[in-house]
Amino acid sequence: xxxxxxKRIGYMxxxxxxxxxxxxxxxxxxxxxxxxxxxxxxxxQREIILEKYGLNDPIPVQYVRYLGNLAQGDLGVSFQMKNxxxxxILMSRAPxxxxxxxxxxxxGTSLGMLLGLIAAxxxxxxxxxxxxxxxxxGISIPSFIFAGLMQFYIGVELELLPIAFWGTPxxxxxxxxxxxxxxxxxxxxxxRTEMIEVLGSDYIVTAKAKGVSKFAIIFKHxxxxxxxxxxxVMGPMAVSLMTGTLVIEKIFSIPxxxxxxxxxxxxxxFSIIMGTTLFFxxxxxxxxxxxxxxxxxxxxxxxxxxxxx
Amino acid sequence: MENILEVNNLQVSFDTxxxxxxxxxxxxxxxxxxxxxxxxxxxxxxxxxxTRALARLIPSPPGRIKEGEILFDGKDLxxxxxxxxxxxxxxxxxxxxxxxxxxxNPTMKIGTQIMEGLIKHQKMSKSQAKERTIxxxxxxxxxxxxxxxxxxxxxxxxxxxxxIVIAIALACNPKILIADEPTTALDVTIQAQILELMKxxxxxxxxxxxxxxxxxxxxxxxxxxxxxxxxxxxxxIGTADEIFYNxxxxxxxxxxxxxxxxxxxxxxxxAIPGSPPDMLNPPKGDAFAPRNDFALEIDREMxxxxxxxxxxxxxxxWLLHEYAPHVEPPEAVKRRMKGFASTGAASNGExxxx
Numbered sequence: 011x012x013x014x015x016x017k018r019i020g021y022m023x024x025x026x027x028x029x030x031x032x033x034x035x036x037x038x039x040x041x042x043x044x045x046x047x048x049x050x051x052x053x054x055q056r057e058i059i060l061e062k063y064g065l066n067d068p069i070p071v072q073y074v075r076y077l078g079n080l081a082q083g084d085l086g087v088s089f090q091m092k093n094x095x096x097x098x099i100l101m102s103r104a105p106x107x108x109x110x111x112x113x114x115x116x117x118g119t120s121l122g123m124l125l126g127l128i129a130a131x132x133x134x135x136x137x138x139x140x141x142x143x144x145x146x147x148g149i150s151i152p153s154f155i156f157a158g159l160m161q162f163y164i165g166v167e168l169e170l171l172p173i174a175f176w177g178t179p180x181x182x183x184x185x186x187x188x189x190x191x192x193x194x195x196x197x198x199x200x201x202r203t204e205m206i207e208v209l210g211s212d213y214i215v216t217a218k219a220k221g222v223s224k225f226a227i228i229f230k231h232x233x234x235x236x237x238x239x240x241x242x243v244m245g246p247m248a249v250s251l252m253t254g255t256l257v258i259e260k261i262f263s264i265p266x267x268x269x270x271x272x273x274x275x276x277x278x279x280f281s282i283i284m285g286t287t288l289f290f291x292x293x294x295x296x297x298x299x300x301x302x303x304x305x306x307x308x309x310x311x312x313x314x315x316x317x318x319x
Numbered sequence: 320m321e322n323i324l325e326v327n328n329l330q331v332s333f334d335t336x337x338x339x340x341x342x343x344x345x346x347x348x349x350x351x352x353x354x355x356x357x358x359x360x361x362x363x364x365x366x367x368x369x370t371r372a373l374a375r376l377i378p379s380p381p382g383r384i385k386e387g388e389i390l391f392d393g394k395d396l397x398x399x400x401x402x403x404x405x406x407x408x409x410x411x412x413x414x415x416x417x418x419x420x421x422x423x424n425p426t427m428k429i430g431t432q433i434m435e436g437l438i439k440h441q442k443m444s445k446s447q448a449k450e451r452t453i454x455x456x457x458x459x460x461x462x463x464x465x466x467x468x469x470x471x472x473x474x475x476x477x478x479x480x481x482x483i484v485i486a487i488a489l490a491c492n493p494k495i496l497i498a499d500e501p502t503t504a505l506d507v508t509i510q511a512q513i514l515e516l517m518k519x520x521x522x523x524x525x526x527x528x529x530x531x532x533x534x535x536x537x538x539x540x541x542x543x544x545x546x547x548x549x550x551x552x553x554x555x556i557g558t559a560d561e562i563f564y565n566x567x568x569x570x571x572x573x574x575x576x577x578x579x580x581x582x583x584x585x586x587x588x589x590a591i592p593g594s595p596p597d598m599l600n601p602p603k604g605d606a607f608a609p610r611n612d613f614a615l616e617i618d619r620e621m622x623x624x625x626x627x628x629x630x631x632x633x634x635x636x637w638l639l640h641e642y643a644p645h646v647e648p649p650e651a652v653k654r655r656m657k658g659f660a661s662t663g664a665a666s667n668g669e670x671x672x673x
Contacts, residue, residue, distance in 0.1 A: 212421040218376055219416075220436040220487060221409030224401070234426045309426055310471040 018302075022295045027077075029291045030284070034076060037280045038069050044089035044278050063087075076284075085288070086281035090274070096285035099270060104289070106176055107259065107266035111251045113186045118193030119244070125194070126201025130236075131228065133206060141198055148195025153254050157188040157261045174263040185262045189254050193247045200243055204236035211235075238309050245301045249294050323494055323527050324350040324373070329387035329397075331365075331372045334380060340598050342368040344551035345387070350495065355521065355528040357542035357559075359535060359574065363595050365551040366531045370497045372397075373529075374412050375404045391495075410440040413488035417500040419480035423472040429483050430468030436490045455486040458523075459516060478509035482516070489520060496521075496528045502537060514540055535578045539563060539659070544631070547571050550596050550606035557632030563659045566648065567626075567634035569613045576652045589651050605637070613638060613646050 043065060045056050060066050064075060079086060085096035122145075129141040164184065165173035172181050208214065209232055217231045256268035263269070267286055274282040305312050331343035343365045350356050358366045371377050372384055375396060389396040392411065396404070416422040424432055433455060434448040443451065449468065456464035459482040472480060481501060488496055498517065502510040518541060521528055530541055538545055538559065545562040547555040547570060555568040566572055576589035593610035596602050602609065608618035615637050617623075626639035638646050647653070 212416060212418060213424040215376060216414075216416060216422045216432075216484070216487065217424065217435075219374060219408055219414040220490075221405045221407070221439060222435060223405055223439075226435075231424050231427070235424070238426075311425060311473045 015299075018299050022292075022299070025295055026288060026291060030077065030080060030288055031073075033284055033287045034073055037284060038072075040278065040280075042278055044280060063089075080288075085285040088274075088279055088282050090277050090279045090282075096281050099282065100267065100285055100289055103265060103267045103270055106264060107252075107255050107268055110176075110182070110185055110189065110259070110264065110266060111248070111255055113182065114189035114251055114254075115193055115244075115248060117186055118190035119197045119240075119247075121190070122194035122197030123201050123240075125198035127205060127228075127233070129198065129202040130205035130209065138202075141202070145195040145198045148191045149199070151191075153188045153192060154257045154261055156191055157184065157258055160184045160188060161261070176262070176264040176266075181262075185258050185264060189251060189258050192254065193251065196243060196247055197240055200240045201236060204239050205232060208232050208236045234308060238305070241301055241304055241308065245294075245298050248297050249290075252290055252293065321352055322349040323352045323391070325388070325390040326369075326373070327388040327390070329369065329372060329389065330385040331368050331377060331382060332385045333382045335599075338599050341601055342382075342551055342598055343372065344601065346548075346551070346553055348546055348553060348556060350527050350529060352494075352527055353521070353525045354543040355530055355541050357530045357532060357538040357545045358548055359532060359538055359545060360548035361533055361595060363598070364548040365598075366548045367499055368551075369548070370414070370499060370529055370531055373495075374408055374414055374497060375399070375401075376408075376414065406440070409436040409493070410491045411493055412495045412497065413491070413493040415481075415484055415488045415496065415498040415501045418504045419477055419484050420504065422484055423480055425472055428469050428471060429475070433468075433483070433487050433490055436487065440491045451490070452486075455490060456483070458489070458520065459483070459486045460512075461486075478505055478512065481505060481509075481513055485513075485516065485520070489524070492524055493526055496526050497531075498528060499531045500533070501530075503532070503534070510537070517541065535574060547574065550601060551598060552606070552635065554607065554636070555632075555634040557628070557634075561629065561632040564656055565628070565632070566652075566656075567628055567632075567639060568636045569611045569638070570607050571634075572648045572652045573610075575655050576649060578655065589649070605635075612649075615643060 043060065045051060045059060051059070057066075064072060067075075076086070083097070085100070088094050088096055088099060125141040125144065129138040132138055160171075161173045161184065164170050171183055172178070173184070175181055209228075214227060214231060217227050222231070252268075255266060256271055258264070259266040259268035260272050267289070270282065271286045273279075274286070326349070327347050329343055329346045330341070333340040333342060346365070346369050348356070358369065360366045368377065368382075373389055373396065375384075377384070384397050387397060391407075396407070399407070423429065430449060430452050433452045434443075434445070437443045437448040437451055438445070441448075452468055453464045456468065461467060461479060461482050467475075472483070475483065481504075485501070501517070502513050505513060514537065517528065517530075520526075528541075530538075532538060542559045544556065544558050546553045547562070547568065549570050555562065555566065555571050557565075562571060563575070566575060570591070573589070573591035577591060579588060591610055596606050596609070604620050605611070605614070605618040605623055608614040611618065617637050623635045623637045623640075625633040625635050627633055628639065637643055648656070
C-alpha cells in the first residue's frame, strides 16, 4: 500500500509539471502584460518594473526561473494585489471555496442518493418519475440560473435570505443549494440505475432466500454494491464543483479562490492565474487518489494489498 | 412416509407487455420427508419458476401466483404475507442457486453471508453464529474454514463458492432444500463432488430435497422420485426406477433418447423435433402434441388427465387411455432402458454419474 501511494505521488508530480509547463506557455501567448491596464505608469516606469520582475528576459529563462521557484513552493507575487504573495492569497481564500464546495458536495450527493434510492425501490411509480424530472432539470440547467432565480425570489422578493457575501450560515444556504443541484442530479441518476441493476442480481435473490428483510436487502446488500460506480463519478463531480464555484462565487460575491481567479484573468495577473490553476490541478489529482483508495475500502475485489490466494 | 410439502394446482403467470405468460399451469405434487424429488425438463418448462414459487421468490410484479395451494407445516405458503414468508425462507425452506459465481454478494465476507441467516432465524449471538459457520464450512468440505470465513467470494474457486452457497442454504437445518441446477455451472469433476456432498448432507440432516436439473445423468444419481415437466405442467411423475425403466410419456421417451451414454458410440443422439410452445399463447389440447410422433387426434383437442400407472407412477398422455392404440417406445429408447437395467444406473446412489 505504501509503495502504491508513493508511486501515485510520483505520478502526481509529473502531472503537475506538465500542467505547469502548458499553462505557462499559454499564459505567455496572451497579449499584453500585467501592467497594460495601468494608465498612470509611464513608459520608463513600466520598463523598470518589467526589468525588476524579470519579465523582459527570454521566455525559456522565465520558465526555468518559474519552475525553480515553484519547486521551492514559491508561486510568485501578485501584480495587482499590493505585493501579496500568491501563496498567501490562495491560503486566505482557499478555505472559503473549500467550505462551499464541501457542503455542496455533501448536500448534493446525499440528497441525490436519497432520490435515486427512492426511485429505484419504487420503480415506475410517481416517485420515480418525480425524481427523474428533478434530475433532468438539475443536469440541464446551469447553476448560475438557479443562483440568479434564488437571489431574485428568495433574496429580493421574499427577503428570506441575504443575497451576497460569506460568513453566516444564512449566507451559505443559497450558494450551497445552487452548487449542489448538479451533483444531486448526477448521483440520483447513477444510483437509480445501479440500484435497479443490483437489486435484480443473483446475490439479492440469495439474500431473499435466506429470509433477509427488505430493509437489510436494500441497505446491507444492495447499497454498497450500487455505490461503487457512483464513486467513479464523484471525482469529476468534485472537479465540476470547483469550476462551478468560479461563477457562483462571483455571483454571490464570496471571497473564494474562484472569484479571485475570475478577477485575475481580466487583469492578466498571470502569477495568480498560474497559481490557481496549479492549485486546482493539485486538488483534482488528490481527489482522484482519494477515490482510488475509497474503491478498495468499498469493493474488496479491488483492494490493493490483494488476497493471499 | 409423511408428506412434508403438498402442492395443489399451482399456477404462476407473468404479466408482460405482450400479455400474460403462463409459466406454470397447474402443477400438483407432494414431497415426502427425507426424499429427493428431481424435477426435469428443458429450458422454459417451468421447473425453476415452480420451485421459486414455493419459496415465494418470484419477483412481483411481473410474476404472481395465480392459483393453487402450497401446503407446508399446516400453512398455505401461497397466502402468507411477505413478512411471514421471511421467517420461513432460509429457516424451513432454503434454496441453492445455479450459478455460484453470481449468487454470492461480492462485497461481503462469506462468513457474514452465512451468519446472516443464523442470527436472524436462530437468534444466535455473533460469536455463536461464527462458530456454527465454521462447522458448516467444515461440513461442506471447505479447507481451513476458521481462516477463510473472513475472506470475500472472489478469493474462492467456482466449486468452493458452490460449497459456500450450500453452507448458506444448510445453515438453519432446513426441512426442505431446493436445489436449482446446483451443478450446471460447474465442470464435471466438481459436479460429482457437489452431488456426493449433497447426498452426504441429506443422510446427515434428513432434509427433503427438490432437485431441479435437465441432466438425466444427475437425476439417476440422486433422485428417489422424478417429475418430468413440460410447458408448465408435470407430464409424468414416478419413482426413479419407474421413470427410467418404464417411462410412459412420449416426452419422457424423448428425454431418455436424447441422453448421451458412453457405451454406445455408433448411435447418433435422438433429438426431440421442434421447440417448446410459446407460453404467451399455450396451445389447445396437449402442449406436446405438435412435437409428438405418437400424438393422437384427441391430443389436439383435449388435454390429457393424469393416468395412473401404479400407486406412485402417473403420466399425462392419452396413450394410457383404454381406447388408445398400444404404442411401444422407440427402439433407441428401449435400448437405453435395457442399458439402465444392466448397469443399474437408476438404482439410486450406486451408479456412477457418467
